[in-house]
Amino acid sequence: LAATRRHGTCGYVLDPSHNLDPELLEIQKVAKDFARQEMYPHMEKWDKEEHLPVDVIRKAGEIGFGAIYCSEKYGGSALTRLHSSVIFEQLAAGCASTAAYISIHNMCCWMIDQYGSEELKAKHLPQLTSCEELSSYCLTEPDSGSDAASLRTTAKKQGDYYIVNGSKAFISGAGTSKKYVVMVRHEGQPGAKGIFCLLVPVSNQIGKDNFGFNIAMAGLNGGRLNIASCSLGAAQQAVDLAIDHLKVRKQFGKTLSEFQWNQFRLAEFAAKVHTSRLIIRDAARHLDEKSPKSASLCALAKLHGTENCFEVVDGCLQMFGGYGYLKDYPIQQYLRDLRVHRILEGTNEMMRLIVSRDLLTNSTHWSA
Amino acid sequence: LAATRRHGTCGYVLDPSHNLDPELLEIQKVAKDFARQEMYPHMEKWDKEEHLPVDVIRKAGEIGFGAIYCSEKYGGSALTRLHSSVIFEQLAAGCASTAAYISIHNMCCWMIDQYGSEELKAKHLPQLTSCEELSSYCLTEPDSGSDAASLRTTAKKQGDYYIVNGSKAFISGAGTSKKYVVMVRHEGQPGAKGIFCLLVPVSNQIGKDNFGFNIAMAGLNGGRLNIASCSLGAAQQAVDLAIDHLKVRKQFGKTLSEFQWNQFRLAEFAAKVHTSRLIIRDAARHLDEKSPKSASLCALAKLHGTENCFEVVDGCLQMFGGYGYLKDYPIQQYLRDLRVHRILEGTNEMMRLIVSRDLLTNSTHWSA
Amino acid sequence: LAATRRHGTCGYVLDPSHNLDPELLEIQKVAKDFARQEMYPHMEKWDKEEHLPVDVIRKAGEIGFGAIYCSEKYGGSALTRLHSSVIFEQLAAGCASTAAYISIHNMCCWMIDQYGSEELKAKHLPQLTSCEELSSYCLTEPDSGSDAASLRTTAKKQGDYYIVNGSKAFISGAGTSKKYVVMVRHEGQPGAKGIFCLLVPVSNQIGKDNFGFNIAMAGLNGGRLNIASCSLGAAQQAVDLAIDHLKVRKQFGKTLSEFQWNQFRLAEFAAKVHTSRLIIRDAARHLDEKSPKSASLCALAKLHGTENCFEVVDGCLQMFGGYGYLKDYPIQQYLRDLRVHRILEGTNEMMRLIVSRDLLTNSTHWSA
Amino acid sequence: LAATRRHGTCGYVLDPSHNLDPELLEIQKVAKDFARQEMYPHMEKWDKEEHLPVDVIRKAGEIGFGAIYCSEKYGGSALTRLHSSVIFEQLAAGCASTAAYISIHNMCCWMIDQYGSEELKAKHLPQLTSCEELSSYCLTEPDSGSDAASLRTTAKKQGDYYIVNGSKAFISGAGTSKKYVVMVRHEGQPGAKGIFCLLVPVSNQIGKDNFGFNIAMAGLNGGRLNIASCSLGAAQQAVDLAIDHLKVRKQFGKTLSEFQWNQFRLAEFAAKVHTSRLIIRDAARHLDEKSPKSASLCALAKLHGTENCFEVVDGCLQMFGGYGYLKDYPIQQYLRDLRVHRILEGTNEMMRLIVSRDLLTNSTHWSA
Ligand SMILES: Cc1cc2nc3c(=O)[nH]c(=O)nc-3n(C[C@H](O)[C@H](O)[C@H](O)COP(=O)(O)OP(=O)(O)OC[C@H]3O[C@@H](n4cnc5c(N)ncnc54)[C@H](O)[C@@H]3O)c2cc1C
Ligand SMILES: Cc1cc2nc3c(=O)[nH]c(=O)nc-3n(C[C@H](O)[C@H](O)[C@H](O)COP(=O)(O)OP(=O)(O)OC[C@H]3O[C@@H](n4cnc5c(N)ncnc54)[C@H](O)[C@@H]3O)c2cc1C
Ligand SMILES: Cc1cc2nc3c(=O)[nH]c(=O)nc-3n(C[C@H](O)[C@H](O)[C@H](O)COP(=O)(O)OP(=O)(O)OC[C@H]3O[C@@H](n4cnc5c(N)ncnc54)[C@H](O)[C@@H]3O)c2cc1C
Ligand SMILES: Cc1cc2nc3c(=O)[nH]c(=O)nc-3n(C[C@H](O)[C@H](O)[C@H](O)COP(=O)(O)OP(=O)(O)OC[C@H]3O[C@@H](n4cnc5c(N)ncnc54)[C@H](O)[C@@H]3O)c2cc1C
Known part of the structure; x- marks a missing residue:
């Protein structure tokens, strides 16, 4: 860090470049330019029209902001959480709610990348990491918010598929998304231990069984x-x-x-x-x-x-x-x-x- | 930092060892032990008797806490500001007001170490860095607090000595201290520019003239x-x-x-x-x-x-x-x-x- | 107050009836019923459509909420400021922004009632106190907000009319209102002292000259x-x-x-x-x-x-x-x-x- | 209130006379003069010496501040709680901790006045209302603070006396006081219901049995x-x-x-x-x-x-x-x-x- 600081000429106490090394500064600049050019000029309009700008998110995906801390194998940017934070800081200045949604998509990608089988990843991650397809994170239900472990949506395997039964609430991106990372329960298995994680609609389990929470x-x-x-x-x-x-x-x-x-x-x-x-x-x-x-x-x-x-x-x-x-x-x-x-x-x-x-x-x- | 963290077993979010490398952890332990053994058991008594524990401060000096970020030449510990912060954190748990005074003494030592002439340092620093003698920082005056640059105490050279004229206020350690780092003014030279820094009672200027502020x-x-x-x-x-x-x-x-x-x-x-x-x-x-x-x-x-x-x-x-x-x-x-x-x-x-x-x-x- | 309190059966610390005598309680009930029936069911829609519900405000006028603390002569309700406060408390629960606008209309009516000539009042107040016509309060200008006394809109008498020159900003009800209580300046008379108050578009001065501020x-x-x-x-x-x-x-x-x-x-x-x-x-x-x-x-x-x-x-x-x-x-x-x-x-x-x-x-x- | 306000000449928003009628203003003045003359000049000294100024409290008693809202029969001032509030406001400016103690003495007097038998009152109140004797309120125990109803001190009648068993903590005035209003328990009767109130050392119950809480x-x-x-x-x-x-x-x-x-x-x-x-x-x-x-x-x-x-x-x-x-x-x-x-x-x-x-x-x- 020392090097960067010593060479920095700016003394602004709130400078977002605070303590960043040259590589992080570069990524920050990319994110800033993107936010300034592709988001900020439209944020008022998107708000007015309650619009999730899928096209712009796709562009964000092209420069690697759809799966910032996923491994590169299936299209992730293989950056750190610190990079991710620096990036979302910039994107939010361009449009805070769009940035927030992109962060959720990143979370979904990471969960698949981290816990999904190679098969699942090979098949479904590339479209997601590139933001060609968008995804949603589905934990909350009408009766289960803060107490997420009490969720009641069940999923039961039937042949190659799962019959999902229940309702989710407050799902960011719902409607727009192509993939849903859904936390569901084995019927009759209460508590956090009864939960597993499902990729919907493709009906593939993500991660170990009973490990969804x-x-x-x-x-x-x-x-x-x-x-x-x-x-x-x-x-x-x-x-x-x-x-x-x-x-x-x-x-x-x-x-x-x-x-x-x-x-x-x-x-x-x-x-x-x-x-x-x-x-x-x-x-x-x-x-x-x-x-x-x-x-x-x-x-x-x-x-x-x-x-x-x-x-x-x-x-x-x-x-x-x-x-x-x-x-x-x-x-x-x-x-x-x-x-x-x-x-x-x-x-x-x-x-x-x-x-x-x-x-x-x-x-x-x-x-x- | 990574190494430390990875090996750390404790997950306490408020752990004072947060992000510290082994060397800093060691210094922290020294400071903690000192605070726990030499200060904490007495802080109530010192408070009651409004007592500045000179003897304990001297012990602190012996282990290098009197001139933490001064160079080693005349007895400083040549540590960083980060070390200093870590040390004062611990000392304050032992007795916050005593620690605060020690921090002022450190400031005085550093000012002499940083700006004093070799002669001055050779003659006066060793006693100070070791806490054999204590020092005070004298900026505030009855009519000059927040607006320190308006101070009115003057000092005029007369032969080898300075005639100091004026009064200081709120001086921590006053009475106990042997050396005073005093900000004084050349008569007739108003504002920050007219101020220089004097070591009293030895009447030696510290640092460049008109540079006291x-x-x-x-x-x-x-x-x-x-x-x-x-x-x-x-x-x-x-x-x-x-x-x-x-x-x-x-x-x-x-x-x-x-x-x-x-x-x-x-x-x-x-x-x-x-x-x-x-x-x-x-x-x-x-x-x-x-x-x-x-x-x-x-x-x-x-x-x-x-x-x-x-x-x-x-x-x-x-x-x-x-x-x-x-x-x-x-x-x-x-x-x-x-x-x-x-x-x-x-x-x-x-x-x-x-x-x-x-x-x-x-x-x-x-x-x- | 004693009587009311003693007979009150409810001990709710936040009861809006706190310290109100029977007459105030009655008015409060009228306001509450109005807010509950005429406003609350629509507040979401009005917000969505950014709609000022003129028809509902007119109904409020019919029950005397357009000129609560104006004298009865020209249609005011001749109630106190305390009544007014109690009423707006209730209306705001029905729709805070509509209530806020009604409060501005009340302010305009009162200014005319208090400071206008009998002729002016006779001619223009009845429509306003009944909310047949709505009014706006025009003080703020693009360059004069907090420093209202610096307003620059001038008005110059020309025969029976005033030529008004300047622009106002942030005027609640602008567009919908039929009458505007406008603070204007005599050209060449700077400061608060140069301001007078004009009823627009009828071009009648309200109150003493140079007394507008x-x-x-x-x-x-x-x-x-x-x-x-x-x-x-x-x-x-x-x-x-x-x-x-x-x-x-x-x-x-x-x-x-x-x-x-x-x-x-x-x-x-x-x-x-x-x-x-x-x-x-x-x-x-x-x-x-x-x-x-x-x-x-x-x-x-x-x-x-x-x-x-x-x-x-x-x-x-x-x-x-x-x-x-x-x-x-x-x-x-x-x-x-x-x-x-x-x-x-x-x-x-x-x-x-x-x-x-x-x-x-x-x-x-x-x-x- | 109207009369007072209209005649008031002072417009100070923080005037302690706010909304007070002439009679309350007079009492306020008495309290203020007392605080200014008898307390304020000494508050620093009392603090230094951790001294409860019994003599000054006695003087306060002479002008009726020892039992402000007790009935007159046994020496109370028969004033309202509003008077009491106005008085303590003034006394606290003179010395907040002394005023706080006086407020506790007032509480004890009132409890006796309100709940004590005529006999008890006749015998013990006059000395208290006059502040000849001071009193303490004894509810808190080492293990029972916020959960006061869990207090464990018991009292058992034995002939004319009560054997009190247990310990109280944090009792203001303890040592100085002559009378203690003590909340005690019937052995074997847990909870708030088992508590009764005793005047110590005279061993008289205050108020109904089991009603002490x-x-x-x-x-x-x-x-x-x-x-x-x-x-x-x-x-x-x-x-x-x-x-x-x-x-x-x-x-x-x-x-x-x-x-x-x-x-x-x-x-x-x-x-x-x-x-x-x-x-x-x-x-x-x-x-x-x-x-x-x-x-x-x-x-x-x-x-x-x-x-x-x-x-x-x-x-x-x-x-x-x-x-x-x-x-x-x-x-x-x-x-x-x-x-x-x-x-x-x-x-x-x-x-x-x-x-x-x-x-x-x-x-x-x-x-x-
Ligand atoms: C715009 C938006 C987007 C969202 N996007 C998603 C999404 O993409 N995916 C998803 O799964 N969810 C999403 N959520 C849901 C969100 O995570 C939940 O709303 C949140 O977790 C709170 O749950 P709740 O609304 O049921 O509130 P509740 O859990 O009912 O909480 C209500 C209040 O009670 C408090 N409370 C609850 N329990 C306790 C307790 N034990 N002690 C003290 N206080 C308590 C809460 O803090 C809160 O203040 C979204 C919500 C919003 C509003
Ligand atoms: C226990 C103790 C130990 C101290 N030790 C030392 C010491 O060792 N050496 C030393 O030199 N000094 C010491 N001081 C002095 C201390 O640094 C000063 O008290 C402090 O700088 C404030 O100055 P003042 O007391 O004159 O307050 P003032 O400057 O009079 O300030 C009074 C208030 O006005 C505010 N104020 C002042 N100017 C402005 C402004 N322009 N805008 C808005 N608000 C303003 C201040 O913030 C403060 O709230 C000590 C003080 C104390 C209490
Ligand atoms: C929804 C809405 C409805 C309104 N309706 C009306 C209406 O019906 N009629 C009308 O005449 N006006 C109306 N106004 C205008 C409103 O009264 C002004 O917006 C307000 O007085 C502030 O003026 P400004 O917006 O010019 O802010 P500015 O005066 O530019 O103030 C900007 C900021 O600087 C601060 N500031 C300003 N001067 C100082 C100072 N000396 N010291 C410290 N801080 C300072 C302010 O407090 C504020 O935080 C309305 C405004 C809104 C938003
Ligand atoms: C100077 C002084 C004078 C006093 N004078 C008198 C006196 O004259 N007579 C007398 O009877 N007593 C007196 N008291 C005692 C005082 O009333 C108690 O200290 C007080 O009621 C708190 O009890 P505690 O100290 O046991 O604290 P605890 O009850 O142990 O409380 C400790 C903390 O826990 C919190 N807490 C406790 N229960 C809960 C809960 N259920 N939920 C959330 N938080 C909780 C408390 O709010 C507090 O923050 C005096 C105390 C002091 C310091």
Whole structure:
């Protein structure tokens, strides 16, 4: 890292290039250019039309953003979780909700790549990693949200196929997706242990039997980092936009940036954005290295990142005054898009639950 | 880092060993043992008697904690800022206010080591680096606190000596210290430019003339990290103590740790402590590498760390109920000791000022 | 009040009937029934279609909600600001943004009623108080938001008419309204003193010349209370809906209401809603009595009420999990609608400015 | 109220005279003068020496502050809870911890006055209401804090006396007090139902048998309001002191009051102090009228008041910079004294519990 830093000329405390080596900087630039050219100009329209831009996602797939941390064999980019975080940060600035969906597709690809049989992968992964086909992650049900292990959808083998019985809810990409990674239950086998993972509609099991809940949770570790990275990217963008606005907009004969309240609020936003960046990237490194505490670190990063980045966007919106509320300005869209990051991939209450379990189990006794 | 992590067996998300390599772990252990044996058993008494334990500080000097990041030539430990942060984290758990004073002494030693002439260093540093003599940092005056550059104490050369005229305020260690690093002004030269740095009572100038304010500020970069590290160490300790208490104390037929509110609050504390650790250590690394943004990063780390760690200690105190308020329990002492970290070495409002200047000057235009 | 309370059977701490006498309770019931029957069933549709329901507003006018605190002579309801607050609380539960618009129309009517000539009132008020015609309040301009006194739209008398020159921005009801209460400037007369108030398109001055800024501000005192009351009504409704949801929704084999975190969060919401109610109603009473501190109290009530109620709705949304984000559920709409209350009728930063001026001018010296 | 307000000349939004009628204003003045003359000059010394100033409390008793809301028959002042709140607000500015103790003595007197037999009252109340003798409230035990109903101290009648067996903890005034109102249990009768209330050392039962827990809780309703009033009085004082300081202290060539951050923070403090005042006084009125929701309102007032007032004092301390931390300035003492108000008379977590029970039981269904 030293080299990069020493040669860097920019001293901006919120620079997204913080601590990145040249290779990561390059990927970051690719993602940024993509977000700037292919996403940002359209995000308002996509929002208005509640449109998932399949064509643009396909282009993202072409440059390797559909399966960032999948192995190369079937088309993955074989990059790290840190790369993934850096990429989603940029994509989210271009359109936070589209980026969030792409992150889910990445999660599905990884689950297949990681746990699927060679046969399954050979047959189905290439289309997915390239984003030719899109996929959905199907865990939640109407009666089973936070308590995902209580899901009731069953699947029963019948010849070559599975008869799936039950209903899923809140599935991102549903309708658009060609493949569904579905968590289902063996009838009569309650709890997390009774769950397995199925690729629908092709009816292939992914991973070991009765191991579906673990697979689902393993997927979510990365998912949470990516969602938090989406929050981060939008928050960074909100701060940069707010700073631009404050410097230009005048009231009371001064630019808004001359008012101390605004200055000091910006500094508070910087603390939130910067710590979000540090905690997310650190968790990504730990996940890359399969550290035993990566699940807790991912949960903590999701909790801290999505809460703080939401607050930042909310505060930046305020700095735009009435303009912040207008649909012509992207800031209100980031705010709406980020609101759900505190809920999906496990609510932030569930993140507190995960972290507190770690704390109560593993805490050390300093003075002992 | 990878090696360490992979071999680590502990998965505790708040483990202070987070990301440390074996060498840092070793230093950490030394500091921890010292804090546990020489400080923690006495912190209540020192507080009661408002006592600065000179003898214990001298022992700390013997193991190299008096001049952690000074060069070895005159007795410094030649370690990094990251080492320093790790050390102060541990010392603060032993006694936060004593640790804070030691950090100021370190700052003085470094200023002399960094800017003093060889002659000056040869003559005065060895006693200081070993803590045989203690030192104070003298910037603040009754009428000049946040606006330190407005200081009015003058010093005028008269033969071999300087006639110093004016008064300083809030000087940690005053009375106990043998050496004072004093920021003074050339009469008739207003502003930051008129300030130079003097070693009192020996009347030797430290560093270039009219360069005193820069020296004072350079010292504070490290000072802020160390103070924030003191907050961090106390907060970590508060959380670990609170967890112990929650697991043992029963009310309503359950241990307090079974109540969800307490669990979820712990998770929030974890986010605050962990991000404090990350932001402080990251800033330390940048300071070690003389990154152009280290001043901003140090200010941001001080702001985030001292605010959040105070909140954590306050929240942990609450978990002790009435016991948290008793002088028999260390938690209320940590709270009182940490309160002032939000004020000294530049108030957190001044940190906001420094950071906001960076933001308004250096912010990048993503979408441009 | 005593009588009411003693006879009240309900002990609900958040009961909107808190401290209301029988007459106010009756009006409250009328407003509630109206909101429940005429607004709530349609609020989702109006939002989707970005529709201002003129017909429903007219019905509100028929029962006296178009000019609540105007004198009866030209059709006002001659009620107090406290009535007004109680009414808007209820209407906002039916649809917060429609209620907010109605509050602006009320403000316009009051400004005419209070400051207009008898001739003007006789000719134009009856249609407005009955909501046959709707009105808009026109202060903000593209370059003049928080600094409203810097407005640049000029009006120059030419025979019976005024030539109005300039542009207004963010005008609620623009397009739909038949009458516009417009703050304009005499050319060449800068500052607040150069402003007068014009009824457009009829080209009649409202109130004394060069007194337009005072009229605009006088209108906003009540406007701020009403907007804050809208936030309050939506927050109350959000809490009641969340409680219903928590009691019914099960996860982990328990209703969500059994989880302590949710319980304790509810209590925090209660503190926010209840203090919002108290501060708003208290300010309303002071405004009714023309107390010298009513402007500050209104500003403080707007600041506290709109900030806290927004946080409450945000927190309640979280309790709905994914459902809170769905457009089928009203909660996300309340959140979006309340976001702008922190901005309009003077941003909450301007409220801080107003209050701090009072504090710095009028603070008393207890120990003197 | 109208009359008072109209004649008032002061428009200060934080005026403690807010909404008070002439009679209450008079009592307020008496309390203020007492606090200013008899307490404020000594609070630093009492703190240093950890001294409970029995002589000054006796003087407070002489002017009727020992039994504010007890009947006149045996020396009470026969005032309302609102009076009591107004009085403790003032006393706390003079010394928050002494005021808090006086509030506990008031609670004991009231419990005897309300539930004791005529005989008991005739014999023991006069010395207490006059503060000739002081009293303590004894509920908490080492193993029974928040879960007070689990207390284990037993009392068994033996002839004219009771043999009391067990230990109490955290008893304010213990040592100094002559009378102890002690909650004890009939051996073998578990739970709240097995508790009765005893006046010790005179061994007289207070109130009905097996009714002791209800008596204890009834006492705490008023106790919580008074403690919250103590927080309020200290917070008000902190704000007034901070304003004085900001107006006088100069840095960067300006008074601190000219910096917008400080101004806006003051406004936020005002919202906290003002809503605390409103919620406490409103709950007091409800308690005076025995409204069915008074227990919830008192709990909510304690929660909101003690949390917010603590934050205010903390924020005001910050405005004093280093001076805020010095023992020469009262602000740090207020902060320490207020910290425990969030814990005693039921922790603020227990307040959340009480309020949430009300919410989940009594919430109304607006749209039903
Ligand atoms: C836009 C969107 C996209 C989504 N995409 C997907 C997707 O692609 N695939 C998929 O499988 N799911 C998806 N989800 C579902 C999402 O993961 C769930 O909504 C989420 O996990 C919460 O579940 P729930 O909505 O059932 O809420 P619930 O579980 O009913 O929770 C409601 C509230 O209660 C709280 N709560 C629950 N249990 C407890 C407890 N024990 N203690 C304290 N509080 C508790 C929750 O934190 C929450 O605040 C999506 C949701 C949304 C809104
Ligand atoms: C226990 C303790 C130990 C200390 N040790 C040392 C030491 O060893 N050596 C030393 O030199 N100093 C020391 N100090 C002094 C400390 O650094 C100063 O107290 C601090 O810098 C603040 O200065 P001040 O107290 O004069 O507060 P002021 O500068 O008067 O500030 C008062 C308040 O106003 C705010 N403020 C000031 N300017 C502005 C502005 N422009 N905009 C907005 N807000 C503003 C501040 O943030 C603060 O909240 C110590 C202080 C304490 C309490
Ligand atoms: C939905 C909607 C409806 C509206 N309806 C009406 C209407 O009917 N009639 C009407 O006249 N107006 C209306 N407005 C306008 C509204 O009142 C203004 O948007 C508001 O007053 C803020 O002005 P601005 O948007 O120009 O923001 P700006 O004044 O540019 O403010 C931008 C940011 O800077 C802050 N700021 C400004 N000055 C200072 C300062 N001195 N110190 C610190 N911070 C400062 C502000 O608080 C804000 O955060 C409406 C606005 C909206 C969004
Ligand atoms: C200075 C001082 C003066 C006092 N004066 C008196 C007095 O005069 N008379 C008297 O009788 N008592 C007195 N007390 C005692 C005081 O009322 C208790 O300390 C208080 O009720 C808390 O009890 P505890 O200390 O046992 O804490 P615990 O009950 O052990 O609580 C510890 C923590 O756990 C939390 N907790 C407990 N139960 C739950 C739960 N179910 N869910 C979630 N969180 C929970 C608490 O909120 C707290 O944060 C005093 C205390 C102090 C510090």
